[in-house]
Amino acid sequence: MPRNGQNRLLGVARRAPAMIFRRTVLRFHVLAGAPLDARARVPVEVRRFDRGSPTLCPLLAEIKGARADWETRFKHEHWCYVGHVQGRPACYVWASPREWRVLDRDDPQPLAPDVVFIYDVLTVERERGQGVLPATLAWSLRELRAQGFDRSCTIIDDRNIPAQRCFAHVGFRPAQPAVATYRICKLYVRRCILGSPRDLAPTPAPHRNGQSNGNGGRLP
Numbered sequence: 001m002p003r004n005g006q007n008r009l010l011g012v013a014r015r016a017p018a019m020i021f022r023r024t025v026l027r028f029h030v031l032a033g034a035p036l037d038a039r040a041r042v043p044v045e046v047r048r049f050d051r052g053s054p055t056l057c058p059l060l061a062e063i064k065g066a067r068a069d070w071e072t073r074f075k076h077e078h079w080c081y082v083g084h085v086q087g088r089p090a091c092y093v094w095a096s097p098r099e100w101r102v103l104d105r106d107d108p109q110p111l112a113p114d115v116v117f118i119y120d121v122l123t124v125e126r127e128r129g130q131g132v133l134p135a136t137l138a139w140s141l142r143e144l145r146a147q148g149f150d151r152s153c154t155i156i157d158d159r160n161i162p163a164q165r166c167f168a169h170v171g172f173r174p175a176q177p178a179v180a181t182y183r184i185c186k187l188y189v190r191r192c193i194l195g196s197p198r199d200l201a202p203t204p205a206p207h208r209n210g211q212s213n214g215n216g217g218r219l220p
């Protein structure tokens, strides 16, 4: 075998353990009561949608650059907040008021009545780095708070620094891992589910109708 080929093989062998056993941690981030006033460097207008339409769904697909089962999300009473820059859709934020899950195919886990789960946040590439998503998120969370959702959590990959910074601008703080996985020869194996948002409640909060939720404000 030519020397070059041998070197390449040795290189692959040396990197293999890292490639095979690379650890993935998806971590909860919780809103820690900081001010929700994140300003973008460009004016952002936010609109909330609670049902799909023949014009909205292609627009969401255009933002994502892919299709998703938007109708099912709306059927489960999730809400979509779309941020516009100069009249053009620039980002979106999804809010799930009753359940959280890691992947679409996972079983949904219940949330306390005053907790909203934020997921699938995205800014189109041309508008990234201007604070468009934090501004949209802050607007959405203020609106959700007015409806009684005082607490919020999301799940972010530990390697996704832009997303972590984006949520940190709005007052989210990292908490415990939701899922840790190991990659084994392209097969993702879920090793453990280490936690749920039940332990993450920063402050006891009243029920959205002003009554206690019966568990001291903690998640069920």
Ligand SMILES: CC(C)(COP(=O)(O)OP(=O)(O)OC[C@H]1O[C@@H](n2cnc3c(N)ncnc32)[C@H](O)[C@@H]1OP(=O)(O)O)[C@@H](O)C(=O)NCCC(=O)NCCS
Pocket (backbone or CB within 6 Å): 091, 120, 121, 122, 123, 124, 127, 128, 129, 130, 131, 132, 133, 134, 155, 156, 157, 160, 161, 162, 163, 164, 165, 166, 169
């Ligand atoms: C994460 C994401 C939503 C942030 O949206 P955004 O509108 O660019 O948010 P911000 O402007 O606050 O930028 C957040 C961070 O991205 C990084 N960033 C800055 N300029 C950037 C650019 N041009 N392109 C990409 N990232 C950039 C910076 O680290 C910035 O943090 P900082 O402002 O504290 O320095 C966006 O990068 C995105 O859509 N990523 C792909 C989807 C994704 O990862 N979603 C999160 C799933 S949990």
